Amino acid sequence: MTDTPQRTRPLRVLAAMSGGVDSAVAAARAAEAGHEVTGVHLALSANPQSFRTGARGCCTIEDSRDARRAADVIGIPFYVWDLADRFREDVVEDFIAEYEAGRTPNPCLRCNEKIKFAALLDKALALGFDAVCTGHYAKVIVRADGSRELHRASDMAKDQSYVLGVLDEKQLAHAMFPLGDTVTTKEEIRAEAERRGIAVAKKPDSHDICFIADGDTQGFLAQRLGKAEGDIVDESGTRLGTHEGAYGFTIGQRKGLRIGTPAPDGKPRYVLDISPVTNTVTVGPVAALDVTALTAIKPRWCGTAPTGPGTYTAQLRAHGGESEVTAEPVGSELHVVFTEPVRGVAPGQAIVLYDGTRVVGSATIASTTRATAAVG
Numbered sequence: 001m002t003d004t005p006q007r008t009r010p011l012r013v014l015a016a017m018s019g020g021v022d023s024a025v026a027a028a029r030a031a032e033a034g035h036e037v038t039g040v041h042l043a044l045s046a047n048p049q050s051f052r053t054g055a056r057g058c059c060t061i062e063d064s065r066d067a068r069r070a071a072d073v074i075g076i077p078f079y080v081w082d083l084a085d086r087f088r089e090d091v092v093e094d095f096i097a098e099y100e101a102g103r104t105p106n107p108c109l110r111c112n113e114k115i116k117f118a119a120l121l122d123k124a125l126a127l128g129f130d131a132v133c134t135g136h137y138a139k140v141i142v143r144a145d146g147s148r149e150l151h152r153a154s155d156m157a158k159d160q161s162y163v164l165g166v167l168d169e170k171q172l173a174h175a176m177f178p179l180g181d182t183v184t185t186k187e188e189i190r191a192e193a194e195r196r197g198i199a200v201a202k203k204p205d206s207h208d209i210c211f212i213a214d215g216d217t218q219g220f221l222a223q224r225l226g227k228a229e230g231d232i233v234d235e236s237g238t239r240l241g242t243h244e245g246a247y248g249f250t251i252g253q254r255k256g257l258r259i260g261t262p263a264p265d266g267k268p269r270y271v272l273d274i275s276p277v278t279n280t281v282t283v284g285p286v287a288a289l290d291v292t293a294l295t296a297i298k299p300r301w302c303g304t305a306p307t308g309p310g311t312y313t314a315q316l317r318a319h320g321g322e323s324e325v326t327a328e329p330v331g332s333e334l335h336v337v338f339t340e341p342v343r344g345v346a347p348g349q350a351i352v353l354y355d356g357t358r359v360v361g362s363a364t365i366a367s368t369t370r371a372t373a374a375v376g
Helices: 021-032 061-074 084-100 107-126 186-195 217-225
Strands: 012-016 036-043 078-082 131-133 138-142 148-152 230-233 239-243 270-275 280-284 291-301 310-315 322-330 333-342 350-355 358-370
Touching (some): 021 036, 021 061, 021 131, 036 061, 036 107, 061 078, 084 107, 322 350
Parallel strands (some): 012 036
Antiparallel strands (some): 138 148
């Protein structure tokens, strides 16, 4: 039995409609299944003109209009809810603060946690709705005892369970993902939208951070944090160059370092460490990026929390692969050891644990252990 409690009785469903094709088809499927569906578009900016225009994001005036037109075609009521203040505080300001602290955040994950399945869900339940429906590709499986599990989508190529790993059991009980069982190409989803007469069938997908209008993350951060010149050094502490803000770098970055002096071995150098305290960026060889273990904080469990060490697979970024790990909750932390070293692991990223296709939980990476002592 899969995909929320919709199989047992019609529900009052609040469909979050971003203005894109996935959320529109999800709302249409929920309505077609016999649920009483109401569409809602989240106004996430007090000044939508400051967000990107065109069909590249999910927070524009155009998106609101597209969502309304889709709701009209589906034949469901539609509203726009203003969550701009919550979005600014919980997502945008958090994003800036994390970069300022030398960490690498995932704003889409934070939006799912704080906005779509906290602020939106709380308001929906207060108004008498049974579930929130979104266009994410993931599945909620209902077990015989009535408990719910979050699983990967049937189509791994479209799976979005990584950014939903922050949902707890209570939130899963009120989550509906009608696209989770879909094993089709995106073109087939678009074709379904077109058959239904939904105008956004040909609308491009959004991939960038919705609140950065031109896609220039470094420029966005510089505007808000100001320029702060500091040193770029190698592993021995030798100064190789300067930067205009340590927040403009991420662990594992290779391009844009602007170091005039070549490495002694002639090979590329990568960002190994970012220190906001000294405003220093440390670079070195790619092998120094190998991580064998990490400690993560603020774990959130999609069901009952593990009670001891276990063997899982872990995903470290939204479009990354899986790595075999041993993981154990220790107090308020999660301790993880990798079977094989992995690269490009940065504090601030989320690590999501899986048991097969089941999402066990998510935590925020606080520190890593390198295979070699790369940074002093």
